[in-house]
Amino acid sequence: MERYDQLYRLYGEFDTATLRDYRRFVDILPPMDSRVALDHWDEANRELETREDAIGEAFPTAGETLADVAAHATREQAFTALDLFTKYGREVKVLVLDVDETLRSAGNTDNEIPRETLHLLTEFHESGTPIVVCTGQTLENVKGFAIQGMGNEMVHSGELSIVYEAGTGVFTPGHGPDTKQLLYEDLDSEIRSVFDRVRSRVLTEAPDAVRRNCHLQGNEFNVTLKPNFETGSDRAREVIDEALVHELDLLGGAIAEELDIETAEPGTWTRSYYAGRDPEIRDVLEAGGGTVDEGGTDVPGEVREVLERIDVAYYEADAAEIGSLELNKVVGVEAAFDVLGVEDPFAVMMGDSKSDLRVMEWLAETGTGIAAAPEHASTDVLEHVRSTDELVFDRGNAAEMLRTVYALNRLAALEG
Structure with missing residues (x-):
C-alpha cells in the first residue's frame, strides 16, 4: 500500500496540474529564435525544476521518480499505472502501435500524429524501449511519415521496427540482412x-x-x-x-x-x-x-x-x-520482436481494428502484454479491451495512454 499512499499524498498536496502544464510547455514548445520566446521558456523551465525539487524533498526515497510521474500523468493515469503494475508486476518493454485511427485520426488530428504523441514516443525511445509500428499501410507510406514525424535518427536507430501490410513484411533498419523480411515469400x-x-x-x-x-x-x-x-x-x-x-x-x-x-x-x-x-x-x-x-x-x-x-x-x-491468414500482425510482431532482440516481452498493443485485435488476443493468451484502444475502435476491439484492463482513450489522443504507460514504467523502476 505504500505506493498508493504516496500517490494519494502526491496528487493531494501538490499542484500537479500546473506542474504538467510547465512540463508540456518545456517539452513541446522548445526555445525558438526569439529573445522573448527564449526568456519565457527559460522561466518556465526554472519553475518546472523548482516544483519538481519540492516534490523530491517531500519524498526522500522516491521523490525524483514521483515528480517525473506527476509531471507526465494525471492522477487517474498514475493510479491506473499503479493498478497495472500491481496486477502484472512488470514494466512495458516494447510498444506495439497501430497508426491510422490510433496514433493519428482523420476526424480529430487531421491525419497527423500530434506533437505531444511524437514527443512521448521520443521519450520512450531514449529510455531504451523498442517501438514496433504495426500497420496495414505499405512500407513506403509508413516509412515516409515515420521519418517525417519521429526523425531519421530514431527510425534508423535499430530500435524501431515496421510491420507493414498487416504482417506481410517487417522492416527494421540497422539490422543488416535482417533489415527487410518478406514474410509472404514463405507461403x-x-x-x-x-x-x-x-x-x-x-x-x-x-x-x-x-x-x-x-x-x-x-x-x-x-x-x-x-x-x-x-x-x-x-x-x-x-x-x-x-x-x-x-x-x-x-x-x-x-x-x-x-x-x-x-x-x-x-x-x-x-x-x-x-x-x-x-x-x-x-x-x-x-x-x-x-x-x-x-x-x-x-x-x-x-x-x-x-x-x-x-x-x-x-x-x-x-x-x-x-x-x-498465415500472414497477420501477430506473425509480423513476432518477427519484429525477434530481430529487435526483445526477450521475455511484455508489450502494450494500441490499435482499433480487427487485425489489431489478433495481436491483443495473442498477448492476453500468452501473458505477454496489455491492450488499449481509442473510444471509436471496432466493437470487438472495445469488448476485448474493456474485458481486460479497460484501457480506452479519447479519439486522437494516444498520448493519454502513452502517459499511463510512462507512469507504469517509472513506478516499476522503483521496485527494481
Whole structure:
C-alpha cells in the first residue's frame, strides 16, 4: 500500500496540474529564435525544476521518480499505472502501435500524429524501449511519415521496427540482412498464385463504378482496394461495398482456376464462406440484394481448404482487402520482436481494428502484454479491451495512454 499512499499524498498536496502544464510547455514548445520566446521558456523551465525539487524533498526515497510521474500523468493515469503494475508486476518493454485511427485520426488530428504523441514516443525511445509500428499501410507510406514525424535518427536507430501490410513484411533498419523480411515469400506456390491472379484482374475486370472510383493500394502482397473519395463518406462506403463483392467473386474464380475446377459461379463459394464468418460482410451482401448460404455447405472441400488460409477484410467506407491468414500482425510482431532482440516481452498493443485485435488476443493468451484502444475502435476491439484492463482513450489522443504507460514504467523502476 505504500505506493498508493504516496500517490494519494502526491496528487493531494501538490499542484500537479500546473506542474504538467510547465512540463508540456518545456517539452513541446522548445526555445525558438526569439529573445522573448527564449526568456519565457527559460522561466518556465526554472519553475518546472523548482516544483519538481519540492516534490523530491517531500519524498526522500522516491521523490525524483514521483515528480517525473506527476509531471507526465494525471492522477487517474498514475493510479491506473499503479493498478497495472500491481496486477502484472512488470514494466512495458516494447510498444506495439497501430497508426491510422490510433496514433493519428482523420476526424480529430487531421491525419497527423500530434506533437505531444511524437514527443512521448521520443521519450520512450531514449529510455531504451523498442517501438514496433504495426500497420496495414505499405512500407513506403509508413516509412515516409515515420521519418517525417519521429526523425531519421530514431527510425534508423535499430530500435524501431515496421510491420507493414498487416504482417506481410517487417522492416527494421540497422539490422543488416535482417533489415527487410518478406514474410509472404514463405507461403506455398498455390496461395501465391491465387493472389497473383486476383491482383492482375482486380481493376481490369472490375465493374465500371469500382474501376473508376477505387484504386489498388501499392502493396507488395495483399490486394487492397481503396476509395477515391474521403474515407468514411457515403460515396466511399458505397464503392467499397461494391468492391468487396467484386473481390469475393474474383477470389472464387482465381481459386477455381488454380484447382482446375469448372463452375459457372465460383463467387457463390466465397460469398457464403465469408458471410458465415464475418457479420459485416454478410450485411454488405444482404444490403446489395444478394442471398448467401451462411453455413457454406455448398463449398467443395478442396476449395474450403484454400479459403481457410485466406482472409477477406471489410473496413467500412475505407477498404476491401484480401490477405493471408498465415500472414497477420501477430506473425509480423513476432518477427519484429525477434530481430529487435526483445526477450521475455511484455508489450502494450494500441490499435482499433480487427487485425489489431489478433495481436491483443495473442498477448492476453500468452501473458505477454496489455491492450488499449481509442473510444471509436471496432466493437470487438472495445469488448476485448474493456474485458481486460479497460484501457480506452479519447479519439486522437494516444498520448493519454502513452502517459499511463510512462507512469507504469517509472513506478516499476522503483521496485527494481
